[in-house]
Amino acid sequence: MNKKSEIIVRELEKFFPSAKSELNFHTPFETLVAVILSAQCTDKRVNEVTSVMFQKYNKPEDFANMPIEQLENLIHSCGFYHNKALAIKKASKDILERFNGEVPSKFEDLLTLSGVGVKTANVVMIEAFGGDAIPVDTHVLRVSNRLGLVKTQNPELCEKKLEKIFPKKFWSQLHKRMVLFGRYKCKAQKPECENCPFLDFCLEKKEKYRKGARK
């Protein structure tokens, strides 16, 4: 790692020493469903929906044969409910038919589930199975570009670049910390740049806040 990468790892750890997902789940299958629902939706809203839904339905067999309209009603407030309902239903069938009712713990197997893309598979790997991955969501993508780690709006290219920059042992925690940093400090609109430890190399704020330009 170069000096900048070391600073990023160290300072993000200071901000969020015990970073963890803000989605609520208790099993790998609940993790998968919550992550599917979280696309283009806040964790708070997903938790509101799943806190009720998981009390009654939280296994692949519950969703595999559920009428699609019923599932759509349950998850309606998460947005994109038709596509998300289809993804949950198809993934549930796949898990029952090909994985004996258990969410697979290998990244390659997760990717074969209907409606599960690279980001979802990576998040499930981290959260459900303690794997090493650095999934790129909107926050990780924004922060990575602002910090000059990448220069792309393509999440998969960003992920590949971050994997090269940071040793594997840092990936999962870095993902969680970058998500929280992007959500609460380096926000899309009005980032809180005062006293940010990355002012010296942040591309977003380099003119306004860089040392020497503050006076």
Ligand code: SF4
């Ligand atoms: S200086 Fe501002 S824009 Fe740059 S990383 Fe810090 S909070 Fe984000």
